[in-house]
Amino acid sequence: MADLAVLPTNRDEDWRYSDSAYLAGADVQAINHWRTLDVPAGETRSETAAHLSGAVVDRLRVHVGAGGRFNAFITLGGGHFQRAELEITLEAGAHFEFGAVTVGGDDKVQEIVTRVIHAQPNATSNQVVRSVHWGHATGNFLGRIEVARDAQKTDAAQNFRALLLEKGASANTKPELEIYADDVKCAHGAAIGALDEEAAFYMAARGLPPKIAKRLLVQAFLGDAFAAMADDDARETMLEQALHQLGDAV
Numbered sequence: 001m002a003d004l005a006v007l008p009t010n011r012d013e014d015w016r017y018s019d020s021a022y023l024a025g026a027d028v029q030a031i032n033h034w035r036t037l038d039v040p041a042g043e044t045r046s047e048t049a050a051h052l053s054g055a056v057v058d059r060l061r062v063h064v065g066a067g068g069r070f071n072a073f074i075t076l077g078g079g080h081f082q083r084a085e086l087e088i089t090l091e092a093g094a095h096f097e098f099g100a101v102t103v104g105g106d107d108k109v110q111e112i113v114t115r116v117i118h119a120q121p122n123a124t125s126n127q128v129v130r131s132v133h134w135g136h137a138t139g140n141f142l143g144r145i146e147v148a149r150d151a152q153k154t155d156a157a158q159n160f161r162a163l164l165l166e167k168g169a170s171a172n173t174k175p176e177l178e179i180y181a182d183d184v185k186c187a188h189g190a191a192i193g194a195l196d197e198e199a200a201f202y203m204a205a206r207g208l209p210p211k212i213a214k215r216l217l218v219q220a221f222l223g224d225a226f227a228a229m230a231d232d233d234a235r236e237t238m239l240e241q242a243l244h245q246l247g248d249a250v
Contacts (some may be wrong), residue, residue, distance in 0.1 A: 041065030053078035079247035092120035099225035111140035127158035135164035
């Protein structure tokens with residue numbers, strides 16, 4: 001008999017920072033649903049998503065065939081609780097490129113969760129996540145990279161940075177590396193802090209109004225997540241959507 005689906009709670013490691021009230025009242029089938037995508041060997045697939053309103057739990061499993069490529073770019077910017085979760089399996093020579101943004105105020109909880117499995121040799125992955133929050137909002141990033149024993153020559157990186165515009169806002173990050181091969185390059189970095197007031201002052205001293213100077217700094221910060229997008233128009237659209245969520249916060 002198949003195991004019955006159950007609701008996750010904050011006791012589950014991958015949901016430790018999630019909104020407990022939302023989880024308690026969620027639809028068990030909906031929250032346990034995974035979308036799936038197969039990228040054939042040697043081919044490229046891309047997905048962009050901007051969740052700008054309403055509660056969202058979007059879970060996606062992707063298998064990328066040998067020499068294939070999967071690109072994903074995501075913005076979480078609305079709703080009290082939003083979660084985008086990706087589980088990516090890479091075959092030999094495959095690549096995963098990922099950029100994501102969480103942006104919000106009030107008491108929103110927005111989180112990005114990734115698990116990237118390097119199953120075969122010579123696969124590469126790059127993840128860039130940026131969070132901007134104010135009020136009592138929270139931005140989370142849980143990123144796990146797994147390198148199988150036979151996955152030599154893996155090159156994997158993930159980078160998370162959070163910008164907190166007010167003292168009540170917070171960010172959580174939990175980077176994980178699980179490596180069983182011995183000839184790999186794996187790196188992760190994380191930083192959480194406030195807006196660089198010196199940079200804003202420098203720009204203001206050269207004639208830019210303070211509010212515009214701060215907004216330009218936030219724009220550059222968020223733009224890192226979409227820098228790898230090949231389509232210029234799509235990249236600008238994603239950035240504009242993220243910036244629009246700032247409202248009067250900056």
